[in-house]
Amino acid sequence: METLSTPLVSLPSQTNPESRTVKNDGRNRLVFSLIDQCTNRRQLKQIHAHMLRTGLFFDAYSASKLFTACALSSFSSLEYARKVFDEIPEPNLYTWNTLIRAYSWSPKPIESVEIFLRMLCESPYFPNKFTFPFLIKAAAELSRSRVGQVFHGMVVKLSLGDDVFVLNSLIHFYASCGDLDFAYQVFVRIGEKDVVSWNSMISGFVQGGCFDKALELFRGMEAENVKPNVVTMVGVLSACAKMKDLEFGRWVRSYIEQNGIKMDLTLSNAMLDMYVKCGSVEDAKILFDRMEEKDIVSWTTMIDGYAKLGEYDVAKSFLDVMPTQEIATWNALISAYDQNGKPQEALAIFHELQLSENVNLDELTFVSTLSSCAQLGAMDVGEWIHENIKKQRMKLNCHLTTSLIDMYSKCGNLEKALEIFNSVERRDVFVWSAMIAGLAMHGRGRAAIDLFFRMQEAKVKPNAVTFTNVLCACSHTGLVEEGRMLFNQMEPVYGVVPGAKHYACMVDILGRAGLMEEAVEFIEKMPITPSASVWGALLGACKIHENVELAEQACSRLLELEPENHGALVLLSNIYAKTGKWDNVSELRKRMRVSGLQKEPGCSSIEVNGTTHKFLAGDNSHPLSKEIYSKLDEIVAKLKSSGYVTNKSHLLQLIDEENMKEQALNLHSEKLAIAFGLISTNPSQPIRIVKNLRVCGDCHSVAKLISKLYDREILLRDRYRFHHFSGGYCSCMDYW
Structure with a gap:
C-alpha cells in the first residue's frame, strides 16, 4: 500500500502564538463566508494563507471548513487537499471522513483505505456511520470483496448495522462484487427500507443480469407503497432494454407519466436507450424530437441505433447536425460499421475524423478502428494508430494490447504481434488468447501450444476462447494427438465446458487428418446436439478428401439447422465439381436459383x-x-x-x-x-x-x-x- 508523506508548510515568523487559540467571533464567520463564496483554487489558497497568518487554521473546526472546500468543491484538487490535511495538527473526525470520502470518488479509491488505517493508528476517534459508506464504496470500486467484508464486520461490531445509509452501501458493494445473494440478504434485513435501498437492489439485479428479479422487485416496491424516483425508473428501463421487452418499456413510459415522475435528461436518455435496444428507433426518434435538453449521450444513442439498423446515411446525418461533435459519437459510428461487417466504411469515418481539428482520438477510437484494420488487412492504417498511441503516451492496457496483437497478426506481421506481446507487463486472458490465435492462423501450431502452457505458468486461467484458438492451431498444423489431449482436459483440468465451437474444432482436426470414421463417431457421441458448425467442419473435410457420400449426409444435416445456408450448397457443389459430377452441380445451382440463394463472390x-x-x-x-x-x-x-x-x-x-x-x-x-x-x-x-x-x-x-x-x-x-x-x-x- 502506498505511503504518502508531505512536508509541513512552515508558518511565517511573525505569527502570534496566542492566535492558536481562536474565538469564533465575527471575523471568523467572515472567513467562513468567504470560503463558501470561493469560485477557484487561487482564492482558496489566499484564504488558506490568511488563516495560517492569523492562527485560525489551527482550530480543528475552522481547518475542517477550509479542508472541505479543498477536497469536495467543484474546483477541488486532491493533491492540494492532501497537503492541507497533512498541515492540520489534530484533524477532527469530520475531516478524516471528508478525506476518506474524497478518495472514494477519485481514480485511486485504495487511498481511502490507506487513510482509514492511518486514522485508526493516529487519531483518537472511532469510525462512525459517516465513515463506512465511503469505505464500502471504495471497496466496491476496487472489487475487493474481502476488504468490504472486513468493513461489514466492523459495522456490526460497532453497532452500526441498523443504519440504512450504511446498509444501502453494503447492498451496492455486494452487488458490484457479483454476490447478489448476499446483497439481497442485506436488503431483506433492512427494517425500514428507503427508496435508495430499493434502487440499490434493483440496480444490482440489472447489473448482475437478473432482469426478471429487478422487475419483480419494482412491483414489490409498489406493493410497499414506496414511491419510485428517477433512479428507480432508470434501473427498470435498463432491465427492459436488456430483455428487449418493448411492450413493457412502453408501459413504463405510461407509468412515468401517470405518476408525475419528472422526465429529466438522465431518464430521457435511459428511455432512448431502451427504445433503441428494443429495436424501435421510431419511438426513440419521437422522444428525441420532444426532448428540450439533449447531451452527447442522447445524440450518440440515436446515431448508434440507426447505424446498427444499417441506416448509415441517417446515422451520419445526425452526426453532421450535432451542435458539438464529440469523440464518443464518432466512436459509436465507427464501432457500428465495424461490428456489422463494414470495415471499409469504418475506416472512411476514421479518416474523416482524422481531419477534424476539435476532436481528440481516444482508446475506444483506436480499438474499434484496429478491429476494422484487422478485417481488411489494412496494416498501414494500423501502424499509424500504433504510432499515435506512442505519441499520446497512452498506456498499453489489455484492450489496446489485444487489439494491436490481433491487427498485426491478421495483417500478416506475426513478428510485430509477438514483439508487442512480449513488451507488455500485464497480460489478461484476452491478450494471451489473441497471441495464441495469431500463432494458430500463421500455422505455428507448436508455438501456439507452447504459449498455452506458458499461460498456465503465468497463473492466467484459459477461457472458452483460448481453447477455440489453441484447438484451431492443432487443426491447421495436423497436431491430432495434441488436439485430443487438450480437448479431453478442458473440463476436468481447466473447468471449461466444451461448447459447439470446440466440438467443431475437434471434427475439423480429425477430418483434415483424414480420420473420417473417427470424426463421424465423435459427432455421434457428442453430449450436445451437433451444431451447424460441426456439420460444416465435417463437410469441409469431405471436400479435402473428396468423400461425396459423407458430404451429402453432412450437407443435409447442416441445411436442416440452417435452411438458408448457401455456403453448404456451394461447398457440396464444389465437391461434386472436383469429382466430375457435373449433373449434380447443375442440379444444386438450379436449386439455389429457385430458392433465391446466391454464392458469396470471391473477393x-x-x-x-x-x-x-x-x-x-x-x-x-x-x-x-x-x-x-x-x-x-x-x-x-x-x-x-x-x-x-x-x-x-x-x-x-x-x-x-x-x-x-x-x-x-x-x-x-x-x-x-x-x-x-x-x-x-x-x-x-x-x-x-x-x-x-x-x-x-x-x-x-x-x-x-x-x-x-x-x-x-x-x-x-x-x-x-x-x-x-x-x-x-x-x-x-x-x-x-
Missing part, C-alpha cells in the same frame, strides 16, 4: 500506401486494369516457361473449351491482386492479400511459383488462415 483485397484495393474474379473496374492484365499475361507466360501446367481439377464450373478453362482459373481474384501487388509495391515489400473465401488449390500453387520466379514474399490470408509464400514454398506445407 481479394490488397492495401497499398494506406488505400485498400478490392478485386473480384475477372474484375476490370480498377483504374490500372490494363496494366494489371498485362502483368497477369506476363506471369502466365513465365509460369508456362517454367513448366507449370494449370490444374483444371480446381475449376468449379463446367467449361467445354480447354483454353477457356485455363483463362477462368487465371482470372481468380487473388491472382489479380498479386499482379497489382507486383506493379504497385516496392520489390523489398511483402505483398499482403486478404481473401474472403478459402484460397483455391491452383491459386495456391501459382502463388508459390510467383514467390520464386519474382523473388517476392507473398502473404495471403484466406477465410481460415495465413499462407506465407517465399522461395517457392508455403508456410502451410500444403496442409490446409
Whole structure:
C-alpha cells in the first residue's frame, strides 16, 4: 500500500502564538463566508494563507471548513487537499471522513483505505456511520470483496448495522462484487427500507443480469407503497432494454407519466436507450424530437441505433447536425460499421475524423478502428494508430494490447504481434488468447501450444476462447494427438465446458487428418446436439478428401439447422465439381436459383500506401486494369516457361473449351491482386492479400511459383488462415 508523506508548510515568523487559540467571533464567520463564496483554487489558497497568518487554521473546526472546500468543491484538487490535511495538527473526525470520502470518488479509491488505517493508528476517534459508506464504496470500486467484508464486520461490531445509509452501501458493494445473494440478504434485513435501498437492489439485479428479479422487485416496491424516483425508473428501463421487452418499456413510459415522475435528461436518455435496444428507433426518434435538453449521450444513442439498423446515411446525418461533435459519437459510428461487417466504411469515418481539428482520438477510437484494420488487412492504417498511441503516451492496457496483437497478426506481421506481446507487463486472458490465435492462423501450431502452457505458468486461467484458438492451431498444423489431449482436459483440468465451437474444432482436426470414421463417431457421441458448425467442419473435410457420400449426409444435416445456408450448397457443389459430377452441380445451382440463394463472390483485397484495393474474379473496374492484365499475361507466360501446367481439377464450373478453362482459373481474384501487388509495391515489400473465401488449390500453387520466379514474399490470408509464400514454398506445407 502506498505511503504518502508531505512536508509541513512552515508558518511565517511573525505569527502570534496566542492566535492558536481562536474565538469564533465575527471575523471568523467572515472567513467562513468567504470560503463558501470561493469560485477557484487561487482564492482558496489566499484564504488558506490568511488563516495560517492569523492562527485560525489551527482550530480543528475552522481547518475542517477550509479542508472541505479543498477536497469536495467543484474546483477541488486532491493533491492540494492532501497537503492541507497533512498541515492540520489534530484533524477532527469530520475531516478524516471528508478525506476518506474524497478518495472514494477519485481514480485511486485504495487511498481511502490507506487513510482509514492511518486514522485508526493516529487519531483518537472511532469510525462512525459517516465513515463506512465511503469505505464500502471504495471497496466496491476496487472489487475487493474481502476488504468490504472486513468493513461489514466492523459495522456490526460497532453497532452500526441498523443504519440504512450504511446498509444501502453494503447492498451496492455486494452487488458490484457479483454476490447478489448476499446483497439481497442485506436488503431483506433492512427494517425500514428507503427508496435508495430499493434502487440499490434493483440496480444490482440489472447489473448482475437478473432482469426478471429487478422487475419483480419494482412491483414489490409498489406493493410497499414506496414511491419510485428517477433512479428507480432508470434501473427498470435498463432491465427492459436488456430483455428487449418493448411492450413493457412502453408501459413504463405510461407509468412515468401517470405518476408525475419528472422526465429529466438522465431518464430521457435511459428511455432512448431502451427504445433503441428494443429495436424501435421510431419511438426513440419521437422522444428525441420532444426532448428540450439533449447531451452527447442522447445524440450518440440515436446515431448508434440507426447505424446498427444499417441506416448509415441517417446515422451520419445526425452526426453532421450535432451542435458539438464529440469523440464518443464518432466512436459509436465507427464501432457500428465495424461490428456489422463494414470495415471499409469504418475506416472512411476514421479518416474523416482524422481531419477534424476539435476532436481528440481516444482508446475506444483506436480499438474499434484496429478491429476494422484487422478485417481488411489494412496494416498501414494500423501502424499509424500504433504510432499515435506512442505519441499520446497512452498506456498499453489489455484492450489496446489485444487489439494491436490481433491487427498485426491478421495483417500478416506475426513478428510485430509477438514483439508487442512480449513488451507488455500485464497480460489478461484476452491478450494471451489473441497471441495464441495469431500463432494458430500463421500455422505455428507448436508455438501456439507452447504459449498455452506458458499461460498456465503465468497463473492466467484459459477461457472458452483460448481453447477455440489453441484447438484451431492443432487443426491447421495436423497436431491430432495434441488436439485430443487438450480437448479431453478442458473440463476436468481447466473447468471449461466444451461448447459447439470446440466440438467443431475437434471434427475439423480429425477430418483434415483424414480420420473420417473417427470424426463421424465423435459427432455421434457428442453430449450436445451437433451444431451447424460441426456439420460444416465435417463437410469441409469431405471436400479435402473428396468423400461425396459423407458430404451429402453432412450437407443435409447442416441445411436442416440452417435452411438458408448457401455456403453448404456451394461447398457440396464444389465437391461434386472436383469429382466430375457435373449433373449434380447443375442440379444444386438450379436449386439455389429457385430458392433465391446466391454464392458469396470471391473477393481479394490488397492495401497499398494506406488505400485498400478490392478485386473480384475477372474484375476490370480498377483504374490500372490494363496494366494489371498485362502483368497477369506476363506471369502466365513465365509460369508456362517454367513448366507449370494449370490444374483444371480446381475449376468449379463446367467449361467445354480447354483454353477457356485455363483463362477462368487465371482470372481468380487473388491472382489479380498479386499482379497489382507486383506493379504497385516496392520489390523489398511483402505483398499482403486478404481473401474472403478459402484460397483455391491452383491459386495456391501459382502463388508459390510467383514467390520464386519474382523473388517476392507473398502473404495471403484466406477465410481460415495465413499462407506465407517465399522461395517457392508455403508456410502451410500444403496442409490446409
